[in-house]
Amino acid sequence: MESAGGQQIPEGRHESVEERADRRWNELLQEVRVIQTGVQILFGFLLTVVFTPRFTTLSQTDKTIYVVTVVLGAATTGALIGPVTLHRLVTGRRIKPETVLWASWMAIAGALLLLATVTSVLLLILRVAMHNSAAPWVVVALVAWFLLCWFGPPTWARYRNARQM
Template sequence: MPDTEQGETRRRGRNETEEERADRMWQELIQEVRVAQMGVQILFGFLLTVVFTPKYDDLSHTNQMIYIVTVVLGACATGALIGPVSLHRLVSGRRVKPQAVRWASRLTLLGLVLLLATTCASLLLILRVASDDSFVPYLVAGVVLWYLLWWFGLPMWARHRYTTR
């Protein structure tokens, strides 16, 4: 049951108002986004240079299509992970921080999924070019499972295991 102090509703646990909670969650989210943004921007920047190398013309049509899909995924991941900054800037001062935090959180999760896809597509392309591709799909599938386990499986398990109802 919420406590009432000076007309504000406070939640049990951290004893914070909805606005205080939104402020705290925004700060936590921005720290998380900074880490993901750095990774996606470095990867995307590298991907943008590949097409200008002499090796690109030697790629098979399939590998060129994988490259194009990878670049588009990287662009989408970059947009989704930078989106929370733009969202915050455009709604700042409008008294919608709790809603902005929810939308920014969704954009960040989408960005992480797109970053996963970009990373795995990059790995697929690199391994197809660098080695005998008979084992590459299995290796990439293993890496996808590895990412899914640590990026989503463990957090969802912890959320289920330790969240009180």
């Protein structure tokens, strides 16, 4: 395959299905380790908030946002721990390519749930801290920023790559 400049571009790795699954599994584990640490810290923090004296002074709306946030945090944790449990339960069954695919979907679900959790956390904290109607707008701006950072480059790369094929 040649690039626009006439240079040879390698067509990819020469690896077996099993080698590719092993490589993709290792890459996925590294990605999940990075995101999981942050989720665990965030979720741990969320679990302590209800036991602070300030919690009882929150409005019912803020308490509802808190409950939604904790549920989202728990769902995020489940989605990001899921690949490890999946792997452990199917190890030795000779279905690693499928396992990698399923675990990848769990990781993507975990990232989306993390986005929802962070959105909810930001809404709660900024509502309490700012005491004004600007908080939702700040949250919307931050969510747009997260979407741009998390999904913009991969979407652009996939689009660009699809056009070159």
